[in-house]
Each structure stands twice: as structure tokens, then as C-alpha cells.
Amino acid sequence: MFKNLFVFALFFSALVVAGCGGGDQAEAPAPAQEEAAAETASDTIVIEANNQLQFSVKEFTVAAGEEVTITLHNVGTLPKDTFGHNFVILTAGTDLEAFATEAMGNSANEYMPTDLSNVLAHTVLLGPDEKDTISFTAPTQPGQYEFLCTFPGHYGTMRGVMIVK
Ligand SMILES: [Cu+2]
Secondary structure: HHHHHHHHHHHHHHHHHHHHHHHHHHHHHHHHHHHHHHHHHEEEEEEEEEOOOEEOOOOEEEEEOOEEEEEEEOOOOOOHHHEOOOOOOEEOOOHHHHHHHHHHHOOHOOOOOOOOOOEEEEEEEOOOOEEEEEEEEEEOOOOEEEEEOOOOOOOOOOOEEEEEO
């Protein structure tokens, strides 16, 4: 009688241990995946451009020297050749008006100047519902870096500042 109970208890314990072991293995990868997804989401700055000549983000802050990823999404509905949008970040001290004036004259190059020495990073020109993602290393020098859309007539309202801290 006692012997049978003892055997039963051992068998039951083995089942519980096996059950727990399996459970741990199945659950282990889940937290790691959630963490990776959250990291990707927080590192990418998503900016929308629309029919009302606005960027959804006018100002954002990055750490000096960090890797920055920006996605521009043209949520507008107007054709690319008459109302396209891009996103261009300028080097420190660049005259935005002068840059925009030169850029808008270069329709053959999608309104980007041929000389990109004053450009920190830029997307391509986007049509309705198109997206472009760019990655670059933030300047090591803290300060304010202006950005704009260079499509003719847009930079008056489609502009903002990247703050490097
Ligand atoms: Cu634009």
C-alpha cells in the first residue's frame, strides 16, 4: 500500500516537473521579441507630409553621434510631379532660403541641388502614399539643424528643426 502511494507520488512529481520545463521553454523567446519590436519602433522617427503643406513633425531631438532613422510618409493625394514631398536636413549654418531657391530650380534632379555638401541627409521625392526611410549618424556637434521640403513653393511651411544634444 505505502509502496504504491510512493510510486504514484514520484510519477506525479515527474509529470509536474516535465510540465513546468516545457512551459518555460515555450515562453522564453516571447519577451525578447517584444523588446526588439519596441526598440525598432522608438528609434524610427516617422514624419508625415500632406496636401496642406505640413510636416507632422516640426521639431525632434537626437543625441550627438547616434544613429538616426527617419521615415517620411507622403499621406497626401496629389500627383508627385505637381505636389511631391521630400525631406532634406541641412548642415549647421546653411542658409535655408538660399538652399531652397537653388534646389527648386533643379527639376531634373527632383529638386535637389547637384552639390550635396550642405545636405546632412535626404529622402527621395515622394508621390501619394509613398514612403522613404533614411538612416544617418547625427552630427557630433550639438546644435540646431534645419530641415525642409525642396519641392517648389513648399519650404515656407514645410520646414523644421532637428536638435542635436
Ligand atoms: Cu513638399
